[in-house]
Amino acid sequence: xxxxxxxxxxxxxxxxxxxxxxxxxxxxxxxxxxxxxxxxxxxxxxxxxxxxxxxxxxxxxxxxxxxxxxxxxxxxxxxxxxxxxxxxxxxxxxxxxxxxxxxxxxxxxxxxxxxxxxxxxxxxxxxxxxxxxxxxxxxxxxxxxxxxxxxxxxxxxxxxxxxxxxxxxxxxxxxxxxxxxxxxxxxxxxxxxxxxxxxxxxxxxxxxxxxxxxxxxxxxxxxxxxxxxxxxxxxxxxxxxxxxxxxxxxxxxxxxxxxxxxxxxxxxxxxxxxxxxxxxxxxxxxxxxxxxxxxxxxxxxxxxxxxxxxxxxxxxxxxxxxxxxxxxxxxxxxxxxxxxxxxxxxxxxxxxxxxxxxxxxxxxxxxxxxx
Amino acid sequence: xxxxxxxxxxxxxxxxxxxxxxxxxxxxxxxxxxxxxxxxxxxxxxxxxxxxxxxxxxxxxxxxxxxxxxxxxxxxxxxxxxxxxxxxxxxxxxxxxxxxxxxxxxxxxxxxxxxxxxxxxxxxxxxxxxxxxxxxxxxxxxxxxxxxxxxxxxxxxxxxxxxxxxxxxxxxxxxxxxxxxxxxxxxxxxxxxxxxxxxxxxxxxxxxxxxxxxxxxxxxxxxxxxxxxxxxxxxxxxxxxxxxxxxxxxxxxxxxxxxxxxxxxxxxxxxxxxxxxxxxxxxxxxxxxxxxxxxxxxxxxxxxxxxxxxxxxxxxxxxxxxxxxxxxxxxxxxxxxxxxxxxxxxxxxxxxxxxxxxxxxxxxxxxxxxx
Numbered sequence: 001x002x003x004x005x006x007x008x009x010x011x012x013x014x015x016x017x018x019x020x021x022x023x024x025x026x027x028x029x030x031x032x033x034x035x036x037x038x039x040x041x042x043x044x045x046x047x048x049x050x051x052x053x054x055x056x057x058x059x060x061x062x063x064x065x066x067x068x069x070x071x072x073x074x075x076x077x078x079x080x081x082x083x084x085x086x087x088x089x090x091x092x093x094x095x096x097x098x099x100x101x102x103x104x105x106x107x108x109x110x111x112x113x114x115x116x117x118x119x120x121x122x123x124x125x126x127x128x129x130x131x132x133x134x135x136x137x138x139x140x141x142x143x144x145x146x147x148x149x150x151x152x153x154x155x156x157x158x159x160x161x162x163x164x165x166x167x168x169x170x171x172x173x174x175x176x177x178x179x180x181x182x183x184x185x186x187x188x189x190x191x192x193x194x195x196x197x198x199x200x201x202x203x204x205x206x207x208x209x210x211x212x213x214x215x216x217x218x219x220x221x222x223x224x225x226x227x228x229x230x231x232x233x234x235x236x237x238x239x240x241x242x243x244x245x246x247x248x249x250x251x252x253x254x255x256x257x258x259x260x261x262x263x264x265x266x267x268x269x270x271x272x273x274x275x276x277x278x279x280x281x282x283x284x285x286x287x288x289x290x291x292x293x294x295x296x297x298x299x300x301x302x303x304x305x306x307x308x309x310x311x312x313x314x315x316x317x318x319x320x321x322x323x324x325x326x327x328x329x330x331x332x333x334x335x336x337x338x339x340x341x342x343x344x345x346x347x348x349x350x351x352x353x354x355x356x357x358x359x360x361x362x363x364x365x366x367x368x369x370x371x
Numbered sequence: 372x373x374x375x376x377x378x379x380x381x382x383x384x385x386x387x388x389x390x391x392x393x394x395x396x397x398x399x400x401x402x403x404x405x406x407x408x409x410x411x412x413x414x415x416x417x418x419x420x421x422x423x424x425x426x427x428x429x430x431x432x433x434x435x436x437x438x439x440x441x442x443x444x445x446x447x448x449x450x451x452x453x454x455x456x457x458x459x460x461x462x463x464x465x466x467x468x469x470x471x472x473x474x475x476x477x478x479x480x481x482x483x484x485x486x487x488x489x490x491x492x493x494x495x496x497x498x499x500x501x502x503x504x505x506x507x508x509x510x511x512x513x514x515x516x517x518x519x520x521x522x523x524x525x526x527x528x529x530x531x532x533x534x535x536x537x538x539x540x541x542x543x544x545x546x547x548x549x550x551x552x553x554x555x556x557x558x559x560x561x562x563x564x565x566x567x568x569x570x571x572x573x574x575x576x577x578x579x580x581x582x583x584x585x586x587x588x589x590x591x592x593x594x595x596x597x598x599x600x601x602x603x604x605x606x607x608x609x610x611x612x613x614x615x616x617x618x619x620x621x622x623x624x625x626x627x628x629x630x631x632x633x634x635x636x637x638x639x640x641x642x643x644x645x646x647x648x649x650x651x652x653x654x655x656x657x658x659x660x661x662x663x664x665x666x667x668x669x670x671x672x673x674x675x676x677x678x679x680x681x682x683x684x685x686x687x688x689x690x691x692x693x694x695x696x697x698x699x700x701x702x703x704x705x706x707x708x709x710x711x712x713x714x715x716x717x718x719x720x721x722x723x724x725x726x727x728x729x730x731x732x733x734x735x736x737x738x739x740x741x742x
Binding site: 013015016022023026027030034036039053055062063064065066069113117125128130136138140141144148149150151152153155157158159161164167168175177213 | 384387391393395398400402412431433437484488489498499505508509511512523529535542546
């Protein structure tokens with residue numbers, strides 16, 4: 001079978017990137033507006049996963065994040081003839097959406113404080129489906145409680161003509177506070193010798209979904225195809241994204257300040273090279289890839305370069321910590337409910353990631369996430 | 372011609388409201404999560420236009436707002452044969468989107484600090500249209516500069532299968548700070564005797580667009596129909612929403628703290644009754660309705676009740692101030708570039724708005740925007 005790459009699966013970053021560059025430059029130029037309010041931005045946060053403003057006694061972090069197309073998988077699974085108990089999966093989709101914002105804002109050292117929901121449907125009818133609406137609300141609330149954030153409000157527009165009929169565009173915005181200010185983690189302390197601790201993922205999370213959807217179209221039984229462990233492919237895809245803020249808050253409570261954090265989303269393991277300074281990231285231990293990702297790799301005929309360059313392959317979040325803190329970081333993460341392992345170390349050297357168990361290297365040229 | 376009401380135009384609030392009530396209850400229950408961070412919410416902000424958290428020295432306000440379907444009007448105008456200079460209108464659409472968030476967050480007394488853009492397109496191709504992309508970026512930046520906010524970042528996902536091909540779902544989130552805390556305006560000081568100062572609108576702004584689009588379908592020349600003043604209907608619709616934060620900041624600078632503020636969006640003038648306490652709002656002077664709203668009222672055959680109950684009819688924002696501050700409020704607004712007038716006063720009495728020049732009364736039952 002011909003292999004599926006991400007461009008084939010429908011997202012062409014070459015078409016989006018010029019606008020992103022324009023927008024990033026224009027946005028950077030607006031930073032001067034803060035002076036009139038007595039604030040200043042933390043310029044190093046531009047290009048990172050959340051925007052940070054220095055408010056004197058603390059830093060204010062903010063973010064808006066999109067779910068992407070994972071809700072389409074929920075819609076397809078709900079419509080399967082075998083879904084006799086009428087599961088909507090939107091409780092899980094709610095957690096995915098919130099995780100996109102929470103797992104990003106915590107990378108800068110922020111405690112998430114409040115969130116807003118953005119639920120834009122293709123028409124008023126979307127909201128009239130009681131079971132689905134209840135699941136979406138309950139899942140969202142449960143995720144808020146898990147992360148200790150207050151759900152401040154949101155928007156529930158009906159956008160016929162903009163959003164497809166029967167579909168919903170889901171996003172979340174989040175505000176956080178970095179306090180004490182020493183918790184700020186924009187990578188200035190990242191150094192050779194640091195340990196790379198990986199927090200394990202629950203599955204595909206919410207990135208690589210276009211690829212998974214394309215694969216489902218190719219499989220004779222689609223989402224109803226069974227993995228080796230008996231789980232339906234669609235069910236496995238819908239395992240909700242893990243929320244990592246309990247881990248970062250537990251670390252802060254014990255005084256461990258990571259030198260850098262990366263939320264592993266699009267671009268898979270290449271994201272480990274996100275920081276602007278050149279380092280070599282040497283990996284010598286791998287988490288076990290969740291069965292659903294092994295399934296995708298096999299059936300989409302992805303080699304390791306494609307799989308680890310696109311999917312999280314078992315690593316949902318990376319903490320770069322002082323080597324002396326590594327063991328304790330793993331223990332604290334486990335106490336907070338997350339599986340974790342010391343996967344490697346940061347070394348002086350050219351910007352690249354060397355995944356030794358796979359004899360695989362990505363160079364800095366393989367990742368372009370900054371303007 | 373049969374009159375067009377808002378439900379006919381495609382948005383059925385009866386289908387959305389049950390979910391909103393569920394969500395509002397669940398959201399309110401998450402407020403307790405703030406205690407673990409040493410914060411507490413300002414409960415009175417729930418049901419108001421922005422969410423407010425007490426952070427000790429200041430209040431933190433946040434919001435996420437959707438543009439709605441106004442971009443569809445821009446798309447239609449751009450495609451008109453008469454658009455020989457290839458205007459995209461997305462510079463104006465950008466201002467509309469930002470205004471939805473800015474004009475809401477300032478109602479609680481917040482200074483807008485930073486914004487995030489949410490631009491979710493129906494596919495990567497949307498972003499490859501250079502003229503449109505440049506207009507969207509430039510208009511967004513100009514609006515940020517006008518409001519003195521820093522553009523912190525945003526999302527530009529390509530969501531084929533969720534967003535319609537060739538379309539874009541636009542939203543904005545905003546974070547603001549209420550400082551000094553005495554600037555908080557949630558209506559506790561609203562009292563009989565207060566003056567109602569209305570800031571004039573530029574046109575339809577971004578509410579009532581579904582109705583306007585339905586009307587365009589009915590007109591033989593659609594958006595190319597000329598108003599009495601010669602302007603094309605579509606061009607007039609696309610006058611960008613005014614940004615009112617320069618007014619609220621100028622008022623704060625001179626020490627005037629409004630007792631309450633209302634951003635007049637959906638539900639038109641009925642929004643003036645937004646505050647939870649019962650008052651009678653007596654209007655004795657009207658702003659001139661912009662030509663495009665007069666045109667809609669006439670051609671959609673709306674009586675005054677329908678027109679003022681749905682559209683802004685010339686009033687974009689309402690400031691409720693102490694009677695002694697009314698004249699000065701108007702002068703300061705004008706100095707900040709906004710037309711303004713003292714339109715009426717707040718009186719003790721049942722919840723209703725009496726628009727005397729039109730012999731029109733809306734009762735409290737005519738507005739349901741709270742759970």
